[in-house]
Amino acid sequence: MANQHFQIAIIGAGPAGMAAALTTTKAGLETIVIDDQKDCGGQVYRNLQANQKISPAYLGQSYYDGVNLARSFAGCGAICRPNCTVWQITDAHEIALVSRGKAELITADYIIIATGAIERPMPVKGWTLPGVMSVGGAQTLLKQAAIGAEDAVFVGSGPLLYLTAWQYIKAGLSVRAVIDITGAKQWRSAIPFAPLALFQPGMLAMGWKWIGDIRRNTEVINHVSAVEITGQSQAQGVSCTLLTGDKIEIGSNHIFLHQGVVPNVNLTMATGLAHQWDHQAHCWRPVIDVTGKSSDEQIYIAGDGGGIGGAKAAAIAGRLAASAIVARCGKPRFLAQLYYKLRHLHYLSIRPFLDRLYLPPAHFRLAQADETIICRCEAVSKADVDAALDSGASGPNQLKAFCRAGMGRCQGRSCGLVVQEMIASHTGQSMTETGYYRLRPPVKPITLAELASLEGPWPE
């Protein structure tokens, strides 16, 4: 059986993927869009079609901004494959995926990877206890299932934290406290970039409103030096140490952690594309040109997966990558490309300010207490990692062999950046020199039965 072939394969149906499909289908290119969720929208516009019918106001305007994009996408003529997990892209540009227990290969002339962002790990003591979730997880429950927790505590910083705490308040849930880890140092480094951020007055005003509403409705705790979550088999509360040395104990069974988002590089790294350490955003990002073209001529990366810009920047990045591909297919789009490039720059003008303001302080990026779990999958603690470093583990891949950190199912998504920075601060090497886990397919765990179900030729 020959593999299905498409001119364009888009992986991820968030804003970048949906917008890219609008441009490629309009140019008459046969397009397939693959996503691991049951509905399009990605994480930011998750469950938008269903929510649109009842329109809960507490989700806020930034969420409903996606309605037009999702509606156009539904009618654009792209072939949609929801509930599909991509586990490999081969050198021959075969995309290996698994859907409902069955593996298959498709091929494409051009691939747009639009797999978005994941939350930066926040390794505080007790963060593995049931009842502790990421803020993104809490927000997903609000969008997907219209459920929220009473008396929750939000800990961390960044736009997603303020948005979600605001949504909680608007939904009528009582928020026990917001513990904001943004420090004076972050403000000092961000302020010089505030004038550039003024190119996005709407976004600044929105953030200002969220923070103002939060301050009016719940206790906000600033000047924090350490946070621990208490409890034995379930979260019982947060113990928070202030810069003054004072301690505050807050009881709650629901603690939501967040300290920013970073590109989800698992697929792009496992595909062998070039990556670089982003000093401003303190994360890895694929090396891409202004149109999103990666180190592989046939593969483009659009949206937050290529560098964090937010939903609106992602949609423009999708348009930009798609129009560059359309041009390579013989239909130049000079004016459209120029327009998308300028709009993309415009959306990104707020990032130098936000990236610096919400870069978590080093003591929150690294674990503080010895018992803190670093690798959640294998339950490897800070003390275990430190012991491996003392025994001479010199890099992330060697450290895996020493203590199993990064060997689990999540393939480093929850610990990679922490482990890398722990190694760098131990050896004194830079983050670039230290490097990241060597990621390999399958990008998501698949069973042997699923692999064996593959019909026709095996991946090259």
Add this chain to the structure above:
Amino acid sequence: MFKSTMPQNGEIVHLHFDGKAITAFDGDNLAAALLRAGKAQFRTAAKNDPRGPYCMMGVCFECLVEIDGRPNQQACQITVRDGMMIQRQNAPDNAGKTSG
């Protein structure tokens, strides 16, 4: 405890979690349905470490449960079906212990 932020209606489906009956709405996300029913712990990791859903987007693998006898299912990526039998998934007692 998670509670609904909107009046919820829809067809009721019946699930079992560790042998106890739970109701959910048709089309519910499994992890969300279990959280709404007051279940916080979904599994144990190595070293008997209790875990529950963390990221809700398929990244962290903390919400793994056994469904109808099949282990390692990400509850946050699954839609409920009437009659689903869900078991907490516990790591073997010796998992995560390094030898020697």
